[in-house]
Amino acid sequence: MCLMNAPEDDRPDESREQLLDLAARFPDDAGVAYRAACVHDRLGLEAEAVPFYERCLAGTGLPDEDRRGAFLGLGSTYRVLGQYTRAVETLRRGIAEYPDDGGLRTFLAMALYNTGEHHEAMHLLLDLLAATSRDPSVQEYRRAIALYAGDLDGTG
Template sequence: MSPTEDDQLEATRRELLALAARHPDDALVNYRAACVHDRLGLEAEAVPFYERCLSAPGLPDDDRRGALLGLGSTYRVLGRHARAVETLRRGVSAYPDDGALRTFLAMALYNTGAHHEAMSILLNLLATTSHDPSVQQYRRAITLYAGDLDASV
């Protein structure tokens, strides 16, 4: 980030902190405050805002998805891997077609030692979303391996 962008983000952060103090139950204000803290690298400070926005009513669906991904990713960055997996599983359950949520869940699973499940998620994602002709050629085999990595298909 350039110094100007940092300054703008810091000014926005201060404004959102004031808004959140006046409207502590406003889901959208809390979500925006979480996002700006994350952008500034203030992950620990972002967590309470994410948690409040997800527990409050009125958060638009796209923002709810972003909050689940943001909170899960933030927990992972902070080394709170079990909480990251729990949060990202909630996100994948609510938004099963969201490839970003599935990718971040796989990373968090990797951090907890659940390597098989992480690899399975990523292989399924690759098989279903890749436009690479060579991946598409082996899509069936990739999908089968994703179901049982130890099998010899």
């Protein structure tokens, strides 16, 4: 789930081959691993993207924006592959490092839904909605939405 504009965007098949070669020659380069994960994701090769995501997150030197993207990408990829528990674990790790990242929280809510944790998923989404929505009717009820997010079973 990479949202970066990179040379591999134009010719992903060709870029994949180049990145596989680079990843083999520079196995400790977190940036190369991240770009390799991204190109595999773009090509719909999610299972092949996983080891590259794991490698870049285990490494050092990845800029924050890419590290956040790697947590989101790996968590989303695990979810697509039906590995919901691993998706939740990965996205929670990402949120531990980047607690204000709405994308990570949104994808965590989806993974929680898949694990049957509907209450926590709804709580996360309502909190995010109350905190970030610009919709005037949501803003009007922001306090109530935030209150109910904390106590979904409450009646007021």
